[in-house]
Amino acid sequence: MSPKEYRSKARIYVDILATIMRSGGKTGPTRILYGANLSYDRLMRHLSHLIEVGLVAEEKLEDKTLYKLTDRGREFLLEFTRMQKFAEAFGITI
Amino acid sequence: MIGLALLMELVSSAISFMIGYYAFKAYKSYSSRSLFLLHSGFTVLGISLTLRVVTTVYFVVLRVAEVPSQQLKAVISFAGIVFTLTQLFAYSLFVLTYALQTKALEKTRFIGALFPILYVSFFHPYLEIVALVLLGYVTAQTLINLLLKKNLDSFLVFSGFTLMLLSHLCFLFMIANELLLLLGQTLQMIGFLCLLAMLVKVSYSG
Numbered sequence: 001m002s003p004k005e006y007r008s009k010a011r012i013y014v015d016i017l018a019t020i021m022r023s024g025g026k027t028g029p030t031r032i033l034y035g036a037n038l039s040y041d042r043l044m045r046h047l048s049h050l051i052e053v054g055l056v057a058e059e060k061l062e063d064k065t066l067y068k069l070t071d072r073g074r075e076f077l078l079e080f081t082r083m084q085k086f087a088e089a090f091g092i093t094i
Numbered sequence: 095m096i097g098l099a100l101l102m103e104l105v106s107s108a109i110s111f112m113i114g115y116y117a118f119k120a121y122k123s124y125s126s127r128s129l130f131l132l133h134s135g136f137t138v139l140g141i142s143l144t145l146r147v148v149t150t151v152y153f154v155v156l157r158v159a160e161v162p163s164q165q166l167k168a169v170i171s172f173a174g175i176v177f178t179l180t181q182l183f184a185y186s187l188f189v190l191t192y193a194l195q196t197k198a199l200e201k202t203r204f205i206g207a208l209f210p211i212l213y214v215s216f217f218h219p220y221l222e223i224v225a226l227v228l229l230g231y232v233t234a235q236t237l238i239n240l241l242l243k244k245n246l247d248s249f250l251v252f253s254g255f256t257l258m259l260l261s262h263l264c265f266l267f268m269i270a271n272e273l274l275l276l277l278g279q280t281l282q283m284i285g286f287l288c289l290l291a292m293l294v295k296v297s298y299s300g
Binding site: 011093094 | 117119125128129203235236243245247250
């Protein structure tokens with residue numbers, strides 16, 4: 001995706017979830033920040049929404065905060081992949 | 095022959111509704127305008143195919159009831175126009191789907207995509223040709239997508255629209271040979287089966 005291309009909210013959520021998934025289902029904010037290509041403020045805003053809707057869970061480990069993909073989050077990611085494949089088959093980008 | 099043609103038409107409309115529903119599910123989750131147009135296109139196409147089944151059955155009933163041929167002719171003519179216009183509207187929605195995909199939609203392009211509908215409202219003898227033009231555009235877009243993606247899903251969508259295009263070619267030359275109607279409907283149904291195969295493949299992918 002080129003940097004100028006518009007990313008929908010859903011696309012951003014998927015990028016965040018996919019980064020956590022690639023990191024073994026649990027990771028810190030820095031890795032997500034780079035993986036999803038977001039600023040810290042925006043990442044925190046999106047992460048708090050994802051926690052609120054139950055797609056991501058927060059885990060405090062001493063001084064570190066880790067973000068874990070929930071079962072619902074995995075299901076959402078899988079469903080998005082299916083929808084994406086469907087749209088791409090027609091040449092539509094989500 | 096009518097029974098078989100009706101059955102194929104029913105299968106095609108059922109598949110069309112299924113694809114429309116899946117596109118709507120995707121639209122609800124991701125609010126993409128193109129997905130909404132795709133959903134609308136397949137739903138309207140499903141309605142138009144169902145309409146043809148209903149009118150054919152109605153026509154058979156009228157014949158059995160021995161309704162005067164003048165009245166029958168009027169019913170067929172009216173139903174034919176309604177059915178084809180609905181189908182053309184569906185194809186126009188597909189055209190818009192792809193027009194939207196190719197960057198921002200300019201006003202002229204929008205009118206250009208809707209023009210065939212306005213045109214055929216007045217000159218219905220050319221309906222099949224207009225359908226061929228619309229489907230030709232959509233098929234070309236799916237071919238470009240296939241060349242870019244080079245995967246089975248895109249191939250199935252391209253095949254689906256190509257077969258629909260060929261079916262309209264058969265309908266266009268139907269006057270020359272009645273069997274072309276059956277061939278056209280067979281091609282159309284195989285086209286929808288290709289789309290169904292893509293849908294099933296995508297739905298069960300991990």
